[in-house]
Amino acid sequence: MSHTILIVDDEPKLLDVLSGMLEQMDYRTLTAGSGVAALDVLEREGVDLVLCDLRMPGMGGRELLAEMQRRGHAVPLVIMTAYSSVRDAVAVIKEGAFDYIDKPIELDDLTATLSNALRLQDALRDNARLREELEGKHRFDTLIGVSPAFQKVLRAVGEVCSARTTVLLTGESGTGKEVVARAIHFNSPRHEGPFVAVNCAAVPEALLESEFFGHVKGSFTGALTNRVGRFGQADRGTLFLDEIGDMPLALQAKILRVLQDRTYEPVGGTQSKTTDVRIIAATNRDLEKMVAEGQFRGDLYYRLNVFPIALPPLRDRREDVPLFLDRFVSEFGPALGKRGLSFAPDAVRALAAYAWPGNIRELQNCVERSVLSARGSVITAADLPPYITQAQGAASANGEVVFPMDLEEECAKFERSRIVAALKRTEGVQVRAAELLGVSERSLWHRVKKLGISVGKAVAEP
Numbered sequence: 001m002s003h004t005i006l007i008v009d010d011e012p013k014l015l016d017v018l019s020g021m022l023e024q025m026d027y028r029t030l031t032a033g034s035g036v037a038a039l040d041v042l043e044r045e046g047v048d049l050v051l052c053d054l055r056m057p058g059m060g061g062r063e064l065l066a067e068m069q070r071r072g073h074a075v076p077l078v079i080m081t082a083y084s085s086v087r088d089a090v091a092v093i094k095e096g097a098f099d100y101i102d103k104p105i106e107l108d109d110l111t112a113t114l115s116n117a118l119r120l121q122d123a124l125r126d127n128a129r130l131r132e133e134l135e136g137k138h139r140f141d142t143l144i145g146v147s148p149a150f151q152k153v154l155r156a157v158g159e160v161c162s163a164r165t166t167v168l169l170t171g172e173s174g175t176g177k178e179v180v181a182r183a184i185h186f187n188s189p190r191h192e193g194p195f196v197a198v199n200c201a202a203v204p205e206a207l208l209e210s211e212f213f214g215h216v217k218g219s220f221t222g223a224l225t226n227r228v229g230r231f232g233q234a235d236r237g238t239l240f241l242d243e244i245g246d247m248p249l250a251l252q253a254k255i256l257r258v259l260q261d262r263t264y265e266p267v268g269g270t271q272s273k274t275t276d277v278r279i280i281a282a283t284n285r286d287l288e289k290m291v292a293e294g295q296f297r298g299d300l301y302y303r304l305n306v307f308p309i310a311l312p313p314l315r316d317r318r319e320d321v322p323l324f325l326d327r328f329v330s331e332f333g334p335a336l337g338k339r340g341l342s343f344a345p346d347a348v349r350a351l352a353a354y355a356w357p358g359n360i361r362e363l364q365n366c367v368e369r370s371v372l373s374a375r376g377s378v379i380t381a382a383d384l385p386p387y388i389t390q391a392q393g394a395a396s397a398n399g400e401v402v403f404p405m406d407l408e409e410e411c412a413k414f415e416r417s418r419i420v421a422a423l424k425r426t427e428g429v430q431v432r433a434a435e436l437l438g439v440s441e442r443s444l445w446h447r448v449k450k451l452g453i454s455v456g457k458a459v460a461e462p
Helices: 012-024 035-044 061-071 083-094 107-134 148-160 177-186 205-213 249-261 287-292 298-304 318-335 345-353 359-373 386-397 407-425 430-437 441-451 455-460
Strands: 004-008 028-032 049-053 077-082 099-103 167-170 195-199 238-242 278-283 307-310
Touching: 004 012, 004 035, 012 028, 012 107, 028 035, 035 049, 035 061, 049 061, 049 107, 061 077, 061 083, 077 083, 077 107, 083 099, 099 107, 148 177, 148 307, 167 177, 177 195, 177 238, 177 278, 205 249, 249 298, 287 298, 318 345, 318 359, 345 359, 345 386, 407 430, 407 441, 430 441
Parallel strands: 004 028, 004 049, 049 077, 077 099, 167 278, 167 307, 195 238, 238 278
Antiparallel strands: none
């Protein structure tokens, strides 16, 4: 996969010359005429290295380095400088620049310096990826669930990780399809390669082909540089095609060719490129139905549906809700300045009983909102968004049995309501109330005491 280099200089001619030189060396280049413009590019684009002139009007290389560090852009910066400014360039290196090269630029010096900087950058990224794996951020513990429905998913993930097989993840929006895709990648032999995700529904149709296959400079209006597409970026790794059901039919044919031949052509290009990627696709739509209606290519569907995994909606795995609550509250609590939070039993029951049309994503948002609303260290039902408790109340009013429940508490509520009703009917005469309830007076006395019923109050209640 080629690296992307951002060239920053206030001389347009030099930008053109350097851009051409680096593209001949198979780098992807971006250009900026000032330090401010360079920061804008860094915010929008993935950049592997910045090649910057030391002295420019306004923000020079030294100031750009300081601002990159302040904004958290961990990208190596190589300074270009005239011989008379070498001392200043050395000072910038002490402040964090990777190296400097003299003007006029010698091709051999430029090649060696860039190669060394990019090799170090790749090593740092590999180490970061390894640390993430060792810390378990992408292992199976990201897949939460003890329910039978989700255990079936875990077994399927375990079976397919070690293969190169194409996987099709199906399920409603918010069920965690990208989390499963990442778990498959980072527990596969490709875990050292890139994981590249693209949402087919979020890319404008006019740019989809360029997004996937890249383009060559000048191939269309706005194509100012060569661009590596997603298939190139994911080489030797995994390409996750989210919302594959929203891909236009015309592009589906070209995706099919890549799956069959492992080759593609950038937009405006004449030479085919090869790619070694594993495809994981995902959709919340019924692709089989779409094929029958002519809205999705059947040949592509069968190529994608080699190993299907259906993710269950959260309403079919309610026993997993408490596990998600623990995970999300441990994430949002410290982030929002509230540590040691937990959910009260009434809140857990209300959350587990809710239907969750937005699935895990909706639950995650609900927990964040509840953490913000919490008035103490325990999140109660009163701290939950109103629609949660309203939905539970509506279900109870309709006579629905709401699960999960605290059976002992429900039985106590029922017993209390019947005893109070009998005491009202008999105006507090316990002997007659016991007869109405079909129990002995002694048994009624024990139940009244156990439930904390005040006979006088019970009779007086409206």
